[in-house]
Amino acid sequence: MATATLEHVNLTVDNPEKTAKWLCDLFGWHIRWQGEAIHGGRTVHVGGDNSYLALYSPGKRLAGSSSSYVTTGGLNHIGVVVDDLDAAEEKVRASGFEPHSHADYEPGRRFYFQDDQGIEYEVVSYAMAPAS
Structure with a gap:
């Protein structure tokens, strides 16, 4: 298969x-x-x-529901891979959304943001972090 x-x-x-x-x-x-x-x-x-x-x-407008993290079958977040995490974060901010929960982890870096519909996105990059 x-x-x-x-x-x-x-x-x-x-x-x-x-x-x-x-x-x-x-x-x-x-x-x-x-x-x-x-x-x-x-x-x-x-x-x-x-x-x-x-x-x-x-x-038609739908009534909201409780958090997806406590709703069986709910959507927790959508993960999107990008080449340049810093550039993506700039675009997220320019779009009016607030990045949060930044983390460096093996093998990449990530942050999250919630859109105006209450949908959470994880933006992750597996590219090497910029040199400090």
Whole structure:
């Protein structure tokens, strides 16, 4: 049997186009597809050539729920690998998000941020840390 590859993750957001725009700006991704979705909603697929995030909106505001870390089946965070962690952090800040939980660990460096939908992202780089 061949090794499986993760193709996409489907997330519910208020405004798929707005979320897709900052994801494209931040990570250099592109919109792969967009159109009508189930329950009168709309979906935008944004990512690279081999994987993407499906950003779904049901067309109406949804009530929030408790933290995903205490909800069985909840999404804890999305991990994104970048070549230049410092440049990515600058872009995160410029997008209006606040990086937190910075850590150096074997074999890389990382930080987290939460977007305006309450979705947490881990940004990690396996490139060598800059010389001090």
